[in-house]
Amino acid sequence: MALIIGNWKMYKTIEEAIAFVERVAPRVGEGQEVGLAVPFTAIHPAVEAAKGSPLLIGGQNMHSAEEGAFTGEIAGRMLVDAGASFVLLGHSERRHIFGETDEMIHNKLKKAVEVGLRPVLCVGETLEQHRSGEAKEVIAHQLHAATEGVADLSSLVVAYEPVWAIGTGETATPEWAVEMHKRCHEVIHAPVLYGGSVKPSNAADLLARDEIDGVLVGGASLDPESFLEIVGG
Ligand code: PGA
Numbered sequence: 001m002a003l004i005i006g007n008w009k010m011y012k013t014i015e016e017a018i019a020f021v022e023r024v025a026p027r028v029g030e031g032q033e034v035g036l037a038v039p040f041t042a043i044h045p046a047v048e049a050a051k052g053s054p055l056l057i058g059g060q061n062m063h064s065a066e067e068g069a070f071t072g073e074i075a076g077r078m079l080v081d082a083g084a085s086f087v088l089l090g091h092s093e094r095r096h097i098f099g100e101t102d103e104m105i106h107n108k109l110k111k112a113v114e115v116g117l118r119p120v121l122c123v124g125e126t127l128e129q130h131r132s133g134e135a136k137e138v139i140a141h142q143l144h145a146a147t148e149g150v151a152d153l154s155s156l157v158v159a160y161e162p163v164w165a166i167g168t169g170e171t172a173t174p175e176w177a178v179e180m181h182k183r184c185h186e187v188i189h190a191p192v193l194y195g196g197s198v199k200p201s202n203a204a205d206l207l208a209r210d211e212i213d214g215v216l217v218g219g220a221s222l223d224p225e226s227f228l229e230i231v232g233g
Contacts, residue, residue, distance in 0.1 A: 002215070004215055004217065005193065005217070007195075009218060013041075017042035017045055017046045018049045021057075025049065028053055028055045031054070034231055035057070035086055037086070043057055058088065059087045059117075061089070062079055062087050064107035065111070087117045090109075090121055090142070092163045092166055102145035105146045113151075113155065118156075120159055121146050122161050123138075123143055124160060124166075124195075125162055139180065143184065147188060156188070156190040157191050158188060159194075160177070161216060165197050167218060168196075171202050171206075172196060174206055174209055177206060177211075178209050191214060192213050195215060198217045200220065200226050215230065217230055
């Protein structure tokens with residue numbers, strides 16, 4: 001069964017989130033694995049709106065500390081308190097816009113596991129690394145750096161998202177994605193999602209591959225109808 005996660009990024013008010021969940025939740029079948037990583041303000045209302053459905057709600061980031069003087073940050077246990085069941089970690093926008101390092105992501109991953117959040121660890125190479133043939137090394141390094149020494153990785157999910165394919169409309173070919181997913185599977189025992197310009201028109205082809213265990217959908221998860229097409233297809 002494929003795992004399909006929408007990443008709303010910094011989009012949607014509480015009212016918009018509730019309307020979306022009310023439209024989508026009843027269409028998620030028992031046994032289907034579907035999640036939405038929503039803005040912090042929408043977590044609790046989305047969890048309430050999804051009650052009685054298997055739709056999972058998660059966060060898009062967290063801090064690695066238990067609590068503390070970290071203005072503007074959010075703790076893993078606060079996400080749990082709001083009803084989140086998973087959290088995206090190391091998304092390329094966090095790495096490249098907000099300067100998250102491998103070490104920060106490692107600490108976040110450890111904490112997420114400790115507080116009972118399912119970590120969705122995002123890895124991926126930049127266009128430059130892609131062109132210079134370093135992609136496989138880069139993702140193996142990112143995977144090792146984030147997970148080394150973490151005692152319990154049983155709930156871990158990996159998302160392979162080539163940076164050059166995120167929000168660009170340029171999807172990796174399924175063949176490229178398969179190659180990279182194989183590498184992820186060699187390095188770590190966890191389901192691996194593909195992310196980067198996944199749309200209703202290409203999702204089925206990606207999901208048909210044995211090595212691709214699901215998809216992480218950004219832009220196309222903002223519209224309930226296109227998200228439902230991906231979930232259903
Ligand atoms: P995109 O984003 O589907 O809009 O390319 C994917 C992501 O950033 O997770």
